[in-house]
Amino acid sequence: MFNLVTRGQAVANQALTSSVFIIVTIVAITLARLYQDNVWSIDTTSIGAISPSASIKYSFNYGSTNRQPKENAKIQFDLDADLTSLFNWNTKQVFVYVTAEYPGKSDGSSNRVTFWDKIIVSKEDAKLHLVNQRSKYSVWDVEKSFRGREAVVRLEWNIQPHIGPLIFGETEATATFNFAEIEKKKKKKEQKVEKVEPVVEEIKEEVKEEVKEEPIPEPVQQAQQAQEVEEEPVQEPLDEVPIQ
C-alpha cells in the first residue's frame, strides 16, 4: 500500500464487493418483508358499480384507420383499496392500475386494457376510496367494435423499489362488466363517412400491423373499396392468421 494507484485499486475492489453484498442483502430483506406482509393476496379491496359507455371516434388518435368509425369505451367505477402493506422502506412508488381482460375472436387470443391508473408515492395516500371514478383513457380494441363482450376487471399494482427488482401483483378483488354497445341509430353518422375525401396517406415500407376493419354496413363499404385499391394489402385482424 505504498502508492496512490495500489491504494485506489484496493479501495475500489473492496467497494465493489461490499456494494454487491449490500444490494443482495437489501433485495432479500425487501422480498422477505413483502412475503411477510402477504402482499400477493391483498383482499382489502373491492371494485364495483361499473358503468361502461361507448362512443364512435374517427381520429387516428382514437384508434381509427383512414377515418373509419372505431368504437371507444370508457367506464365509471367505484373502488376501495388498502394498499398500505405494499409500502416499506425500499418502496419508491407504487403504480396501481385498473385493467379489464376480455377474450378475442379466436381461441388463444385475449386482450387486456388499462382504464385507469395512479401513482402512489407515500403510505398515507395508499388507501384508495373512489366513487364514480371516471376512466382515464378512452380504450379501443384491435377489432372495430367491442361487440358487448364480457370483461373481467382487476386492480393491479407495481412496486418500484429504491434498489432491486420491480415487483408486480394483483389484488384479489375482481368484477365483471359487459362493454356497452352503440345504439343502432348511430348508423346515420356512419353514412356520412362516404362523403369524406379518401385520405391517401404515404405508404412506407415499414407499415406494421394494420388491422383490417370488421365487415361494415353496405353504404360505407363501397367507399372503402374505392380506397382500398390504392392501399397496400391490409393485414388481417389479430385473431386470424397474420398474412406476413
Add this chain to the structure above:
Amino acid sequence: MNIRQQLTQFLSLAYVFTSAFVIWKSLGIITNSHSPIVVVLSGSMEPAFQRGDILFLWNRDQEAKVGDIVVYEIQGRNIPIVHRVLREHHNSDKQLLLTKGDNNAVDDLGLYAKKQKYLNQKTDLVGSVKAYLPKLGYVTILITENVYFKYGMLGLMCISTLLTNE
C-alpha cells in the same frame, strides 16, 4: 525489449478490454437483448425513473403483461424508449402492445412510425425492465456527453493496468 515481455504486457492490458467486452456480449446473449443494461435518458417515466438510473432488461418473456415497463425501439430509429405497457392484445401467434410514459399525458401513438398503431412484442422490444439501480448510470451520461471525462477514464484504466504487477 524482449518481444515476449512486450507481448505479455500487451496481453494483460488487452485482457481488461476483451473480458469486459465478452461479459457484455454474453449478457446480451443470455437476456436475448442487444442492450441488456440501459441508462435512463429522459424524464418521461418520473417519478419512477430519473435520468441516470440503470435498468436491467430481460427479453425472453413469451408475452408482455399490462403494467410491465418495457424498452422499445421504433424501426428505423435508434432511440430506445422506456415506457409502460398500457394495453395488450394477443393471439397464439403474436402480441400487440400500446405503451405510455407515466409522466406523459397521452399514450405513445404519436411516437410510433407513421400508421403504426401498436408495437409488436417480438420485434420491437429491446427487453422488459426487471431490476433497477438508482443514479449510478450518471457516469455513462457523463462519458457520452462529456468528451474529456471519457478519455480521462480510459487513460486511467490503461495506466492502472500498466502500473500493477500483482
Add this chain to the structure above:
Amino acid sequence: MSSNKKVNLNSVADLRQNTDDNLPAALEGLGYEESFKLVDTKIALGLSTVAIAGGLFAIDKKYDFKESYWITVAALAVYFVISLVMLVVNNQNKNVKYIGYSSKGKKITIAAWTTKYDPIYHVKVTFNDDPKSTTTAELPFAKFFDLTGYFSRNAFSKLLSSHIEKIEKKDI
C-alpha cells in the same frame, strides 16, 4: 534483460517482479538454457482470445443483434473454452517463472511467489517434472537487494545455486 534500476524496497510486488526478471540471467550463469514453450503457449492462447474478441467486436459493428446471434454464441463458446484451457494451464504451472534445460538435458522448473506483505522470495525448484525432486526455499529479499534498492546478481546467483546444487547432488 532489464538494466539495473532502483526498486522500491517497500513494495513486495516490485521486489518479486524484479527478481523474476533476473531469473533467466542467473540461471544462464548456472548453465541452463531457457525453454520458452510454456510462455509461448500462454501468449498464443492469450492472443487468440484477443483475436476472438476483436472479431466479435467487428461483427457487432457490422451486423445487428438478431442476424449475428448464433455467430456470437459460437464465438463466445470458443472464447470460454480457450479461457478454460488457459486456466488449466496456469493452474498446472502455478507461479512458474522459468523453465530451462541443462546441457545434459535435465529440465529445471522454477516457481516463485511471495505472500502479500512478507519480503521473502519463495522458490520451488523441480527437476525433470519429478515431484520428488523438489525443493522449496525461502530467500529473503534483504539478502540480494542492497540498502538503496539495487539488485545484486552475484548475491542472488550464489544463493540460488546453493539451493539448486543441493538437489542436484541428491539426484546424482
